Amino acid sequence: MKAKISEIFYSIQGEGIFCGVRQLFIRFYGCNLNCYYCDTTYNEDCVNYAYNEVRKNPVELDYVQRIIDESERIHSVSFTGGEPLLYADFIASLKKTKKFYLESNMTLPEKAKKVRFFDVVAGDLKVREAVENYDEVFERTVKCYKILRDTRKRVTFCKIVLPPKFNFEEVLNSAMEIKDYVRCFVLQPVFGTFGENILKLQEAILEFSDARIIPQVHKYLGVR
Numbered sequence: 001m002k003a004k005i006s007e008i009f010y011s012i013q014g015e016g017i018f019c020g021v022r023q024l025f026i027r028f029y030g031c032n033l034n035c036y037y038c039d040t041t042y043n044e045d046c047v048n049y050a051y052n053e054v055r056k057n058p059v060e061l062d063y064v065q066r067i068i069d070e071s072e073r074i075h076s077v078s079f080t081g082g083e084p085l086l087y088a089d090f091i092a093s094l095k096k097t098k099k100f101y102l103e104s105n106m107t108l109p110e111k112a113k114k115v116r117f118f119d120v121v122a123g124d125l126k127v128r129e130a131v132e133n134y135d136e137v138f139e140r141t142v143k144c145y146k147i148l149r150d151t152r153k154r155v156t157f158c159k160i161v162l163p164p165k166f167n168f169e170e171v172l173n174s175a176m177e178i179k180d181y182v183r184c185f186v187l188q189p190v191f192g193t194f195g196e197n198i199l200k201l202q203e204a205i206l207e208f209s210d211a212r213i214i215p216q217v218h219k220y221l222g223v224r
């Protein structure tokens with residue numbers, strides 16, 4: 001089994017409630033959405049910064065398995081992208097020899113059913129301003145959070161990436177709709193901005209859930 005992987009690297013988790021932990025990152029190639037703020041670009045070959053090598057894509061399962069098994073002193077392996085759930089079968093074929101951390105846009109419920117084994121789910125809740133066909137995206141997001149909900153064995157939290165201007169009531173109502181499936185909400189400003197209503201939104205979400213404002217720390221530190 002093979003997958004198209006853009007890069008593999010060690011870094012600190014720069015986002016969300018595990019910010020600061022050391023992780024092995026596996027960044028899959030490509031996405032099913034096209035968020036206007038997306039900061040991700042893709043390598044055609046697999047650039048493996050952890051081993052200082054470049055591999056032709058697609059890479060084999062056991063190449064990735066070996067890197068995971070050989071990784072040391074990490075909190076978890078972060079599967080990201082692009083959209084990692086596009087590669088759900090590949091990820092499900094890996095042996096979970098470390099804790100697995102999923103970074104997902106939460107819009108592929110059929111794929112989400114294949115990866116219930118994740119220890120941490122860092123899911124997004126996209127705002128209308130970020131995507132086309134918001135209503136369909138949101139419907140699929142609710143399904144994904146029900147499938148990969150927070151449990152005793154899984155930590156699931158929701159990241160809301162906020163542009164300078166967003167529909168306050170709509171974001172609040174959308175958060176309310178998934179509040180029972182997540183441990184908390186993280187309000188993450190689009191990098192380099194800070195919308196005037198983010199503090200107000202945090203106050204409003206705190207009525208029904210834990211809510212934290214955490215920027216992309218790795219970008220301020222200048223790490224990958």
Ligand SMILES: C[S@@+](CC[C@H](N)C(=O)[O-])C[C@H]1O[C@@H](n2cnc3c(N)ncnc32)[C@H](O)[C@@H]1O
Pocket residue numbers: 031037038039040080081082083084103104105106123124159161188189190191216
């Ligand atoms: C690159 S995405 C990959 C995972 C998945 N496709 C998703 O969107 O959740 C990882 C995280 O970075 C966030 N992100 C991407 N570009 C950003 C930007 N310019 N400012 C703030 N967050 C950003 C995404 O919203 C998501 O939470």
Ligand SMILES: Nc1nc2[nH]cc(C(=O)O)c2c(=O)[nH]1
Pocket residue numbers: 011012013014015040080081103218223224
């Ligand atoms: N350091 C670091 N932390 C991250 N957290 C989420 C990331 C992502 O692009 O998925 C990311 C990333 O690209 N780098």
Ligand code: SF4
Pocket residue numbers: 031032033034035037038039040081082083105
């Ligand atoms: S879903 Fe994630 S990877 Fe895809 S475009 Fe949006 S931010 Fe980028």
Ligand SMILES: [Mg+2]
Pocket residue numbers: 039040
């Ligand atoms: Mg990133």
